[in-house]
Amino acid sequence: MTKGAEIDAVVFDVLGTLVDEPAGLRAGLRALAPPLDPPEAERLLSLWQRHIEREQRRVLDGTRPYVTSDVLDLEAARLVAADTGVVDPAAVTALALSARKLPPWPDTVAGLARIAERFPLIGLSNASRTVLLGLNAHAGLRWHQALSAEDARTYKPHPAVYQLAVTVSGHPPERLLMVAAHAWDLRGAQRLGLRTAYVARPVGDPPTATDAFDLYAEDLTDLADQLGDA
Numbered sequence: 017m018t019k020g021a022e023i024d025a026v027v028f029d030v031l032g033t034l035v036d037e038p039a040g041l042r043a044g045l046r047a048l049a050p051p052l053d054p055p056e057a058e059r060l061l062s063l064w065q066r067h068i069e070r071e072q073r074r075v076l077d078g079t080r081p082y083v084t085s086d087v088l089d090l091e092a093a094r095l096v097a098a099d100t101g102v103v104d105p106a107a108v109t110a111l112a113l114s115a116r117k118l119p120p121w122p123d124t125v126a127g128l129a130r131i132a133e134r135f136p137l138i139g140l141s142n143a144s145r146t147v148l149l150g151l152n153a154h155a156g157l158r159w160h161q162a163l164s165a166e167d168a169r170t171y172k173p174h175p176a177v178y179q180l181a182v183t184v185s186g187h188p189p190e191r192l193l194m195v196a197a198h199a200w201d202l203r204g205a206q207r208l209g210l211r212t213a214y215v216a217r218p219v220g221d222p223p224t225a226t227d228a229f230d231l232y233a234e235d236l237t238d239l240a241d242q243l244g245d246a
Contacts, residue, residue: 023211024187026131026243029172029196030141030148032219034128035118035155038065044114048107049100063099064092072142072171082169084144089115115143116150120157121217127236128158131243136160138181140194142171173204182208193230195239199223215239 031037038061045060046052052060071088074080093112102108128137139162141148148164151157161184168176182189189209196202197220202212206229213231214223223229233239 022191023135023193024191025136025138025181025185025193027138027140027178027181027185027192027194027205027210028128029194029198029201030139030151030157031118031143032217033195033197033215034124034139034157035120035151036219037115037118038219040114040118043117044111045096047114048097048102048111060096060099064096067092067095075171076174084166085115085142085147086112086144089147113150116147117154118151120155121235123235123237125156125158127240130240131236132158132160134243135193136185138163138184138192140172140177140181141165142177172201173207175204175208178205178208178210182210193243197221199227199229202229203227213239 028034041061041064042057045057068088071080071091075082090112093108097103097108097111131137137158137160139148139157139159142165143151144166145164148162152159152162163180163184165171165177167180168174170176172178178194181192185192190211192210193213194202194205194210195213195215197215197217199214199221202214205212212229213233214229215233215235231239231242233242
């Protein structure tokens with residue numbers, strides 16, 4: 017994005033970009049089966065994440081009807097609990113709800129506040145409406161509008177999800193800037209014509225040599241600086 021290029025709104029991915037999803041899930045895992053050594057916690061976290069990724073892919077492929085992220089979180093919690101021998105339904109439910117209690121990255125709240133001084137902010141997440149409400153409240157995220165993929169009955173990177181932000185903003189896609197720590201997410205936004213900004217996170221999906229995003233930022237502070245200079 018060249019200096020002086022105009023954008024009318026900034027669209028943010030949430031999971032991994034604004035909140036530390038693995039940290040929140042690890043806390044839920046430790047509560048499920050204490051004491052839990054780090055290697056075992058990472059194995060269970062991977063089991064959870066693989067299930068979510070596989071089932072979202074099945075929805076995108078059309079081999080599974082759409083279900084909300086709440087359903088997938090509960091499935092993942094049951095899978096992990098069964099692996100650890102936990103059968104208490106209350107404990108399984110508590111683990112599933114840990115997906116709504118994810119901590120923000122240290123720069124998230126202040127970075128959003130700075131960017132919100134200049135642009136309308138739209139959250140766009142694969143999380144369900146209910147999960148997104150919990151995430152926003154727990155992490156203290158500031159939005160002018162928060163949108164869930166539930167409204168499109170599919171998951172990113174399906175274009176219908178990004179179209180939600182375009183429709184709500186009332187602006188053409190090239191006037192929106194999509195911000196994410198996942199290159200796959202930004203590629204999906206690009207296919208619909210949105211501008212893109214990659215923000216580096218330890219848990220993100222980094223760009224490849226063939227990616228060409230409009231902005232690259234170390235964190236939201238850096239992104240706010242770049243948007244302020246543009």
